Amino acid sequence: MNLILQIFLIVCVLLFLIIIIYYLAKKKLNLKYSLTWLAAGLGLLILAIFPQLVDMIGSWVGIAAPVNTVFLFAGMFMLLIIFTLTMIVSHMNNRIYRLTQMQALLEKRVRELEGKEKHE
Amino acid sequence: MGQKMPKMSIEVEKEVQTMDKKVLIIIPAYNEAENIERVVDNLINNYPQYDYLIVNDCSTDNTEQIIKRRGYNYISLPANLGIGGGVQSGYLYAVQNDYDVAIQIDGDGQHDPAYIKDLIRPILENKTDIAIGSRFITKEGFQTSFMRRMGINIIKVVIKMCCGVTVTDTTSGFRASNRAATEYFSFHYANDYPEPEAIVEASLNGFDIMEIPVVMKEREGGVSSINAKRSIYYMIKVSLALIVCRIGTRKKKRGSKK
Numbered sequence: 001m002n003l004i005l006q007i008f009l010i011v012c013v014l015l016f017l018i019i020i021i022y023y024l025a026k027k028k029l030n031l032k033y034s035l036t037w038l039a040a041g042l043g044l045l046i047l048a049i050f051p052q053l054v055d056m057i058g059s060w061v062g063i064a065a066p067v068n069t070v071f072l073f074a075g076m077f078m079l080l081i082i083f084t085l086t087m088i089v090s091h092m093n094n095r096i097y098r099l100t101q102m103q104a105l106l107e108k109r110v111r112e113l114e115g116k117e118k119h120e
Numbered sequence: 121m122g123q124k125m126p127k128m129s130i131e132v133e134k135e136v137q138t139m140d141k142k143v144l145i146i147i148p149a150y151n152e153a154e155n156i157e158r159v160v161d162n163l164i165n166n167y168p169q170y171d172y173l174i175v176n177d178c179s180t181d182n183t184e185q186i187i188k189r190r191g192y193n194y195i196s197l198p199a200n201l202g203i204g205g206g207v208q209s210g211y212l213y214a215v216q217n218d219y220d221v222a223i224q225i226d227g228d229g230q231h232d233p234a235y236i237k238d239l240i241r242p243i244l245e246n247k248t249d250i251a252i253g254s255r256f257i258t259k260e261g262f263q264t265s266f267m268r269r270m271g272i273n274i275i276k277v278v279i280k281m282c283c284g285v286t287v288t289d290t291t292s293g294f295r296a297s298n299r300a301a302t303e304y305f306s307f308h309y310a311n312d313y314p315e316p317e318a319i320v321e322a323s324l325n326g327f328d329i330m331e332i333p334v335v336m337k338e339r340e341g342g343v344s345s346i347n348a349k350r351s352i353y354y355m356i357k358v359s360l361a362l363i364v365c366r367i368g369t370r371k372k373k374r375g376s377k378k
């Protein structure tokens with residue numbers, strides 16, 4: 001791999017990591033949900049520094065062109081991220097349900113207490 | 121009503137025992153402006169021994185204005201949760217307010233409250249945890265369309281395979297539960313099309329289920345939540361949910377009623 005491409009890739013990955021850490025520090029990202037992203041960033045960084053790893057993995061699993069190894073792993077990573085997101089959405093869905101129900105029950109209590117106060 | 125009169129004298133004794141038990145009727149209502157007044161007025165006038173709670177599931181018609189104006193006992197969900205989330209709020213309310221029995225009836229007038237005492241009796245006699253009203257035991261009254269019956273029967277087979285319980289009216293939303301089952305439902309209740317799933321989940325978690333013959337009426341106004349296009353989705357979703365539920369739950373044995 002040519003050196004300029006390698007440097008370009010490393011800079012990109014570093015930028016990606018910096019952006020994640022920046023938003024983590026500003027508390028706009030939850031650490032819990034950004035762990036997958038951080039892990040992926042680190043993985044990418046290692047691959048960018050040691051590109052021969054891609055060839056090695058490719059020959060292990062029997063992929064002829066190293067580019068395809070990269071694409072394969074990119075695809076798998078995306079699936080992982082999307083799946084994690086679906087899990088998070090499901091979890092949030094459950095919590096929103098409970099929140100909605102509790103709000104409705106509390107609203108009823110407030111309504112009744114206010115009604116009582118008016119009568120007194 | 122006529123043929124029920126001779127039984128009255130026996131019923132009176134039984135009713136005395138049920139008086140000191142707190143019974144809550146949960147009425148989920150989504151766009152039931154046409155029916156809700158008739159259903160609730162019937163309950164208030166003829167069955168004052170039971171408490172009731174309307175769960176207005178963020179209706180888009182004037183259901184909320186009606187129940188507010190009439191001064192009914194209701195909660196109003198700030199977002200539409202569907203029948204499962206709505207009924208579950210009712211179960212939560214029952215738990216919070218210490219009810220002995222929680223009964224769910226449809227807000228469209230299909231379920232005759234006259235049968236509520238039949239549903240409650242086996243629960244108060246400690247014969248079962250959950251009682252489901254079934255229109256297919258005596259086969260009287262509104263029997264629904266052929267397609268619907270077929271769907272109900274397929275679900276019946278799936279439920280039988282999943283947990284070995286035979287329930288004939290698997291989608292019946294006319295059901296009563298004792299305190300333990302109510303508490304369980306307040307934590308675990310499926311979101312959409314919850315009726316069959318609730319049977320499997322409750323059964324796998326060791327609750328006894330019993331079916332009680334009831335006569336149902338055809339809904340008198342408004343539209344049912346299930347139409348032809350949705351019914352295919354319904355069948356797939358419910359069957360899948362039941363199987364997943366079976367895989368995910370180990371059969372538990374609670375203190376059996378027998």
